[in-house]
Amino acid sequence: MGHDHHHDHDDHSHLSEIELRVRALESILVEKGYVDPAAIDALVETYEVKVGPRNGAKVVAKAWADPAYREWLRADATAAIASLGFIGRQGEHMVAVENTRDEHNIVVCTLCSCYPWPVLGLPPVWYKSAPYRSRAVLDPRGVLAEFGVHLPETTRIRVWDSTAEVRYLVIPRRPAGTEGMSEEALAELVTRDSMIGTGLARQPEAVR
Amino acid sequence: MSRHEDMVRVATEVAPIPRDEDGAPVFREPWEAQAFAMTLALHDQGLFTWTEWAAALSAAIKQAQASGDCDDGSTYYQHWLSAIERLVRDKGIASEQALASRRDAWDRAAHATPHGQPILLANDPLR
Numbered sequence: 165m166g167h168d169h170h171h172d173h174d175d176h177s178h179l180s181e182i183e184l185r186v187r188a189l190e191s192i193l194v195e196k197g198y199v200d201p202a203a204i205d206a207l208v209e210t211y212e213v214k215v216g217p218r219n220g221a222k223v224v225a226k227a228w229a230d231p232a233y234r235e236w237l238r239a240d241a242t243a244a245i246a247s248l249g250f251i252g253r254q255g256e257h258m259v260a261v262e263n264t265r266d267e268h269n270i271v272v273c274t275l276c277s278c279y280p281w282p283v284l285g286l287p288p289v290w291y292k293s294a295p296y297r298s299r300a301v302l303d304p305r306g307v308l309a310e311f312g313v314h315l316p317e318t319t320r321i322r323v324w325d326s327t328a329e330v331r332y333l334v335i336p337r338r339p340a341g342t343e344g345m346s347e348e349a350l351a352e353l354v355t356r357d358s359m360i361g362t363g364l365a366r367q368p369e370a371v372r
Numbered sequence: 373m374s375r376h377e378d379m380v381r382v383a384t385e386v387a388p389i390p391r392d393e394d395g396a397p398v399f400r401e402p403w404e405a406q407a408f409a410m411t412l413a414l415h416d417q418g419l420f421t422w423t424e425w426a427a428a429l430s431a432a433i434k435q436a437q438a439s440g441d442c443d444d445g446s447t448y449y450q451h452w453l454s455a456i457e458r459l460v461r462d463k464g465i466a467s468e469q470a471l472a473s474r475r476d477a478w479d480r481a482a483h484a485t486p487h488g489q490p491i492l493l494a495n496d497p498l499r
Contacts, residue, residue, distance in 0.1 A: 177485040179478060185453060186403045188474035190410060191493055192466045199413045207409035208402070219400075281402060328487065 219250045220283035220333060221354035224365075225347045227260075228338045238262060241333060250282045258283070261324060262335040263361075268319050269334045270308065270361030272300040273326040280331035284356055291360065301325070311362040324361075334358065336365040379412060382422040383452075386430045390448055404449040411456055420459050428455040428462075 179187065193199040223245055227234040237244040241258040258280060261269040273279065274297050279287040290296050300307050304321045308314070315321070324332040336358035342350060345368065352371045357363030380397060383389050390398045399405040414420065420428075432454035433441075441447055460466050466474075481496040493499065 177482045177487055177491050179482040179491065182450060182453065183403050184475045184478045184482075185457070185471070186406055186410075187478045187493075188471050189453070189457060189460065189466070190406065191478075192470065192474055193410065193414070193460070196465060198417050198419060198465065199410060203413055204406060204409045207412055208405045285399070 217284040217354075217356040217359060218351075219248070219285075220280070220356070220359045221351040222248060222347070223250070223260075223283060223333065224335055224354045224359060225350035227335055228342075228350050229347045234262075234335070237335070245283060245333075257330050258333055259324075259330055260333045260335055261322070263337045265337075266318070266320060268308075268315055268321050268361065269324060269332070270300060270304050270321060271324045271326060271332040271334060272297055274298070274301060275325075275327070278326035278328055278331060280326075280333055283333055284359055288356070308362065311357065313362065313364060334361040336363075339365050339367050342368050376408075376412060378422055379415065379425070382426045383429055386426050387433055387448070387451075399449070400446075404452075407449055407453045407456065411452070414456070414459075419463060419465075424459065425455070428459045431455070432458060 190199065190201070190204065194201050223237065226248070227237050233244065237260045241260040244260075245258050261271075263269055273291075279291060281287065296307065301323050304323050305315070308321070326332060336354065338350075339353060342353065353366040353368065355363050355366060358365045376397065380389055380391075390400075397408060399408065411425065415422065415425065429452065432451040436447065436451050436454070441451075457468075457471060461468055461471075477493060477496045477499060478491075480498060481493050482491050484495045484497050485491045
């Protein structure tokens with residue numbers, strides 16, 4: 165199957181109609197001196213931290229609640245995520261990696277700042293920072309500690325390096341004491357950082 | 373962080389802007405944040421007042437509703453973008469035709485760009 169989201173131009177890029185309009189407008193405004201592209205980037209960055217990863221939280225909550233969906237997500241995350249209506253614009257593939265007692269996953273993009281924004285919104289500023297990008301690979305346990313995540317020594321940490329073609333979504337461990345909770349309630353426990361791997365899902369007490 | 377508040381306030385008088393629990397604007401896709409930021413930048417340049425912005429946004433939403441917009445909030449920033457295009461046109465900065473031909477140039481540039489590479493207008497083969 166492979167690139168089936170990327171129908172007609174497998175090796176070429178594609179911009180959606182709305183992205184074309186935004187680029188057309190911005191490039192003309194920049195040329196005429198009305199807009200400074202650096203200022204736009206800076207403004208966008210200001211709001212990046214405010215973006216809620218609601219789509220991803222729905223995906224994870226469904227995976228927790230529905231074993232068949234979880235299997236599908238692990239086998240073909242692109243299709244399983246698309247089934248909920250969350251589709252990337254550039255045909256990037258999604259891979260879901262699941263945290264267990266023995267293994268913890270963390271996502272980084274060492275080359276640039278590839279990020280699964282259809283499910284997680286815009287990336288946080290730290291995700292794009294050089295220190296995170298290099299240290300997540302060299303010292304993931306140290307990076308996790310700085311995020312307040314302390315895992316047992318017996319838990320293996322796997323680091324996933326995103327590319328332009330493959331984006332990773334971490335399925336955090338479902339917290340104890342959440343049996344019988346609805347998908348909507350479970351989604352409240354799923355934080356952005358828990359889906360990057362730099363955090364854990366919230367405990368149910370924390371959201372009551 | 374308070375620079376956007378005037379804009380959010382006038383926009384909200386026209387139609388509620390998508391926000392999170394803390395009241396901050398929420399964007400579903402990067403272009404939405406870009407459109408939001410462009411409006412702030414153009415206002416900073418003195419290109420329009422917030423009153424003019426509210427009128428343009430309101431007109432864009434009314435036009436969309438008249439042509440069968442789903443009106444559930446998911447298309448909010450599409451109307452927002454239409455409002456900027458409208459103001460830019462009315463202020464004589466870029467005609468509808470100029471925007472359309474630049475849109476086509478970006479489309480050709482995207483198709484000429486290998487997947488995973490940055491899409492630059494210079495990649496347009498007809499440029």
